[in-house]
Amino acid sequence: MTTTAPVIDIREVSRTYGEGPPALHDVTLSVRTGEALAVVGPSGSGKSTLLNLIAGLDRPSAGSVTVDGVRVDGLSETASARYRRARIGMVFQFFNLLDDLTVGDNVLLPAQLAKAPRAEARRRAADLLERLGIGRHTHAYPGRLSGGERQRVAVARALMNRPALLLADEPTGALDTAAGADVRELLTGLNADGQTIVLVTHDLGLAASCATRTVELVDGRIVRDTEHTAVVGR
Template structure:
């Protein structure tokens, strides 16, 4: 049996006096899985992502990622954890417009202390694999949305993270570019990358993930694997 990359155990998180954003959620994602998290606005998807990324802490329960108890980390340790364990892709790319494509890609490696030559080789490899090597010295503002998202994927993979988190990765793209990014995520998973995609886009979920979790009002209401197992009984 494959080792869990993500383990959430009885996790709850609330804000102010409203209902909890997450309410007693337990979840396991194993190495090599591609999981989509679906749900309406306010369902708890972003809170779940932030807890796994170490950007927020639960009120109760535990969050473990690749053997690290994320919920117990301080600010500095959380930053080191994200550099080592997490690659993140965002809806609006979050690229630095005053840096070239290759400089954006190598930035996580520089922050992690990777040797300059190794970082350059890794960046060149990623840009080639993702089909954007010809744009290495261009600035992000000169690229299409789909190309910018490929740069963001390269940056997210730079430090070879065990977990790739994608937050609405096609939300700012046209249909064709969105399908392209969905195929890219599917190809990465086929090569063994563990992926969690938070999205409203059911077509994206179907194209690049093999397990779908639905959140409603902070609770998991459906899990595609669990449903399939129940149907088989």
């Protein structure tokens, strides 16, 4: 269920690098709490740039980026890191798990960085792993898991600090068809439970099955913004 409160408010944002054409040009975008937004478009269209601006990993050349009430574009590096820990969960194409830590310790890492109480964090990690169907792997190392299982661990880690926003960058890009379908089902379920998601993908099937809304970027501009009346599998 969506509300009218925007969790993302992007106003007239442009991003240029050197003398080349802008990666993003005059983009205005609002995302409501509870939406699952898919950002699609060809390579070089500005999808990753948009995600990086929302995450506070990059700054716009012009315009403003506000997420969960925070003006992200004006944060210092230290404040930006705190913002990501508190408000953003990130899932990547290649998982970015630490191979020398167990599954449980990978999931605990964001809570440790945020200095959360240890007992509470361990309960939260155990609950997430069970909820995502991988509790039996708590003491295993990521290298012993399948691609789909590792992506579930990455999602659990991203949700550890109860972020307002989950960002997913090509989350099925490194997975086979069966594992990709598993992640699609997982993301759909998370959004049905109220998690706001922004998903960058080349996979139009993933966008169609997971998203409540799709934005298409071409040459750094929004050329299409479509709300879906029904999502497959819901």
